[in-house]
Amino acid sequence: MKNIHLILFTAFVLLTTVDLKAQGISKGAPQSIPASLLKISDQMTTNLIFPHAIKSVDRGNRNILVQKANAVENILQVKAEKSELPNSNLTVITEDGSFYSFALEYQEVPQNLNLKIQQAGNSDLADFGNQIQAxxxxxxxxxxxxxxxxxxxxxxxxxxxxxxxxxxxxxxxxxxxxxxxxxxxxxxxxxxxxxxxxxxxxxxxxxxxxxxxxxxxxxxxxxxxxxxxxxxxxxxxxxxxxxxxxxxxxxxxxxxxxxxxxxxxxxxxxxxxxxxxxx
The missing domain is CATH 2.60.40.10 (Immunoglobulins)
Structure with a gap:
């Protein structure tokens, strides 16, 4: 009986220690936000439809061509300048502060040309502070x-x-x-x-x-x-x-x-x- 109590006590201490260490890591270490894979072509335009108006766009390199669709604020059109496109990335921030990251790869005929982007989670919000005036x-x-x-x-x-x-x-x-x-x-x-x-x-x-x-x-x-x-x-x-x-x-x-x-x-x-x- 004493051996059983000793084993249970030891297991409890180990689990508690692991949990405390995990909490310490989550509080002190930066969290990684995974990038979504997006395949683009030089012959076809990919349309990204965001839930809010686009505020900022950053291309990984100049071989990626982007523009907002005419007369709307929440659709981004993406295309490769040429077929020799090195793997790159695309970052988009919308007016509500949501942050979206895409890893780009070339594909001659992408299967998905029109993508409706889901609302980012609260952890993926950018802080614009109070710079924008009323x-x-x-x-x-x-x-x-x-x-x-x-x-x-x-x-x-x-x-x-x-x-x-x-x-x-x-x-x-x-x-x-x-x-x-x-x-x-x-x-x-x-x-x-x-x-x-x-x-x-x-x-x-x-x-x-x-x-x-x-x-x-x-x-x-x-x-x-x-x-x-x-x-x-x-x-x-x-x-x-x-x-x-x-x-x-x-x-x-x-x-x-x-x-x-x-x-x-x-x-x-x-x-x-x-x-x-x-x-």
């Missing part, structure tokens, strides 16, 4: 920027007596404010079909559209739907702070609905570096 604060700051005089040599394009010009870049609380002047010197109103901002390579491949990384404004202050006849107006676009990598630029584009007066300008990293504080 919309009322953004509007008040944007209003101030809209009334300022030009603070930089304008980056502009004019076509068919219409034009777009970037006349100021400002920063406040980790947010960039772009001051844009839109003009229409004709008697024909300019209805805006698309107003887009995206980062792309200076030197593009034949499938250049696939290399666009769209920037989603937190706020557009002003009328981004129409430039009335014989008018000039100001837009202020608010984006989370960013810089532009080497050999890339920010493209700001206006597309006219049912027309051909399309306008676009290029913004380089050196322009961002001269961003002014909002007084």
């Amino acid at each position: 919309e009322s604060e953004l509007e008040e700051t944007a209003r101030k920027v809209a009334t300022k005089n030009r603070s930089m040599p304008a980056i502009r394009q004019r076509r068919f007596l219409t034009g777009i010009a970037l006349t100021g870049i400002y920063i406040e609380k980790d947010l960039l404010y772009f001051q844009l002047r839109l003009e229409n010197q004709t008697n024909i109103p300019y209805d805006i079909e698309q107003f887009r901002l995206f980062i792309l390579d200076n030197r593009q491949s034949k499938r250049s559209a696939s290399q666009e990384l769209e920037q989603s404004p937190l706020l557009v202050y002003g009328d981004a739907a129409r430039i009335p006849a014989e008018s000039t107006q100001t837009l202020v676009v608010v984006l989370p702070k960013f810089t532009i990598p080497d050999q890339k630029h920010l493209k700001i584009e206006l597309m006219e609905e049912n027309g051909g007066r399309h306008l676009k300008i290029k913004v380089k990293n050196r322009h961002l570096m001269n961003a002014m504080q909002v007084d």
Whole structure:
């Protein structure tokens, strides 16, 4: 009987020790978040449908082409630039703070082209802190920027007596404010079909559209739907702070609905570096 009690006691001590050690490891060591395997092709586009709007995308290398689908914020389109794709990865963070990681491999004909991504668990949330201001604060700051005089040599394009010009870049609380002047010197109103901002390579491949990384404004202050006849107006676009990598630029584009007066300008990293504080 004593031997049985001794064995039971010893087993209890061992189990307790293992449990305590496991708790110590889980508290002190970083937890690994596994990456999901994603196979992509250079001939077919893979669509990733997220439960929330996409806030940030990071590619493992430049052989991976990504863009957000037009007119929606939660669909990411992914493609390989060429068939000789080294294994790489893709990281996506959505506006609710969810973190998604994908390990990428090349496959000529992927079996799954449209994937609905499940909501990330609470342990996979990124912390954005309190950097994003309330919309009322953004509007008040944007209003101030809209009334300022030009603070930089304008980056502009004019076509068919219409034009777009970037006349100021400002920063406040980790947010960039772009001051844009839109003009229409004709008697024909300019209805805006698309107003887009995206980062792309200076030197593009034949499938250049696939290399666009769209920037989603937190706020557009002003009328981004129409430039009335014989008018000039100001837009202020608010984006989370960013810089532009080497050999890339920010493209700001206006597309006219049912027309051909399309306008676009290029913004380089050196322009961002001269961003002014909002007084």
